[in-house]
Amino acid sequence: MVTTPLLLALAALVLATGAEWLHLGRVRSVAALAFGPGKKAALAGKAAPFIRIAGLAALIWGLATLMILPPAAHRSVVKEVEPKDRQHLLLVLDVSPSMRLRDAGPGANESRMARARAVVESIIARTAHDKLHTTVVAVYNGAKAVVEETRDLEILHNLMDDLPMHQAFPSGKTKLLDGLTEAARIAAKWPRGSATLVLISDGDSVPATGMPKMPPSIGGVLVAGVGDPLKGTFIDGHHSRQDGVTLRQIATRLGGEYHDGNTKLVPTAMLQRLGTLAVDNSARLPGQRELAIFLTALGAFLLAGLPLLLHFAGSRWNPGPNRVRTSISRSSKLTASHP
Incomplete structure (x- = not known):
């Protein structure tokens, strides 16, 4: 039972790595459009594939573990045992x-x-x-x-x-x-x-x-x-x-x-x-449920927050109206100083 989430996480890791490898080839073909004339991504852009892979693997392992673990119920009324x-x-x-x-x-x-x-x-x-x-x-x-x-x-x-x-x-x-x-x-x-x-x-x-x-x-x-x-x-x-x-x-x-x-x-x-204590052979490891919840939340946070991170810090190149106005202003100053 413990190995099933690990196998699923490993499969997700392998598939995500292959997908990122294919995606990397596509990004290279449009690097000038995405990252400017230098064709180089910022640190966040370079780390994006690894963040996606780690986030997906953590999310898969956490969800699979929570699905397999027996539910923990906290009851206010305890049933009396004969x-x-x-x-x-x-x-x-x-x-x-x-x-x-x-x-x-x-x-x-x-x-x-x-x-x-x-x-x-x-x-x-x-x-x-x-x-x-x-x-x-x-x-x-x-x-x-x-x-x-x-x-x-x-x-x-x-x-x-x-x-x-x-x-x-x-x-x-x-x-x-x-x-x-x-x-x-x-x-x-x-x-x-x-x-x-x-x-x-x-x-x-x-x-x-x-x-x-x-x-x-x-x-x-x-x-x-x-x-x-x-x-x-x-x-x-x-x-x-x-x-x-x-x-x-x-x-x-x-x-x-x-x-x-x-x-x-x-x-x-x-x-x-x-022979007199009923030992639970399927007892979970200490903290396994808490670790699964943490990794599920962490994986979801990484995958959900990555687009926002790439939008603001994925590239050093910042095209747009502000960049055009800045370039025109610099050109005007150079012209004024060299008539």
Whole structure:
């Protein structure tokens, strides 16, 4: 589907280039009439063929892309989904103070919470939204259910947009098992295989026993780590870094998968292996619709504005009554100065 607009734009590019080549031969035969005795076009005239070709290709690609992309509808009334048909994303989010350290991301300049937000948004962007309900459990020195079964993505954005949720807990050590226990309690009432558990953290010391058993509703588990796994950052009397070994152990004990999300987002193949999130294989590239709209407008503007540009700046030669009067005036002055 993505290649169809590219093929159409390439075909338009080739045909327009051939047409401009033929047109160039015709222009040369009347160059004296169009551009004056010098037979040379101004800069705008020389650039006109390239502007036409680029504008036509951009317009074709933009229109073809908009025609193929599924329509995006924004409804004020959201249709309720029956509980038995709901798809659940159960997010256990580490909100400890160490998640505010800025050593995450490809450039190692993002906070760990910002990176966690990027991981979550990438997952949601590739899943079916109509039936997806998201539940968030915040975990630090204890666990609290922040929101249950929401379909409003803006709520998730606000929760993970540098909101200091750690202040809702007493200071202490991070207890990821408390968050998993709370998640199991919430998911116990959901239908079998209808939920995916996603744990995002920079790590924690987990005891050898006490791992909560997930209810039948949890059909897939993903543990994603954030933070630099190699270089630690000093906080609260110790160096904090992503404890990938511990997070991988948690994933293994829960029968799920571990992914280091510090520099790379969760692969689509991994989401498909979870089996409980309906991954949209036809999901558009981020910003594709906006890019198509921009190129459509740009191509139409170039093609519509080119005649006006050529009229005023296409040639250095400016024939007409004003030029004739100027020539007569100069001739009179020369005659008067040389009787």
